[in-house]
Amino acid sequence: MQDEPIGRRVAALREEKGLSQSALARLTGSSQSAISQIESGDRNPSYDTIRQIARALDVTPAHLVGASVESLEAHELAHFRLLRSLPSEAVNELTQFAAYLRHKHRKPNT
Numbered sequence: 275m276q277d278e279p280i281g282r283r284v285a286a287l288r289e290e291k292g293l294s295q296s297a298l299a300r301l302t303g304s305s306q307s308a309i310s311q312i313e314s315g316d317r318n319p320s321y322d323t324i325r326q327i328a329r330a331l332d333v334t335p336a337h338l339v340g341a342s343v344e345s346l347e348a349h350e351l352a353h354f355r356l357l358r359s360l361p362s363e364a365v366n367e368l369t370q371f372a373a374y375l376r377h378k379h380r381k382p383n384t
Contacts, residue, residue: 280324280339285313287331287338290355301330332358 278286288298288309295309302309303326311317312327319327321335328335333355346354357365 278340279315280319281313281315283338283340284309284327284331287333288313291331291359293330298327298330302326 284298288295293301295313296306298304299306299309302323304323308317308323312319312323324335324338328338331338334341357368360368
């Protein structure tokens with residue numbers, strides 16, 4: 275996804291969230307045709323539009339434009355996106371469960 279044009283990234287993230295172009299447009303205060311033009315590469319979004327789309331898709335503007343903090347496998351990215359969609363109580367439960375699993379599967383000291 276990192277080397278994809280921004281329009282393809284917007285479309286992929288939007289679809290991953292289960293949003294239509296119209297729904298994304300409503301969330302960003304934009305029009306469906308503007309979202310369509312961005313996704314098709316016919317329109318370059320302004321920085322403000324990038325921020326609004328990123329907020330609506332629950333990603334950072336840097337991620338939306340293709341910046342990579344670290345190299346993650348596709349399944350790892352999917353897990354992080356899923357994590358972002360959870361309410362804070364569920365994130366806390368998942369964090370506790372991950373700590374439990376890390377402890378359960380730790381390598382014994384030799």
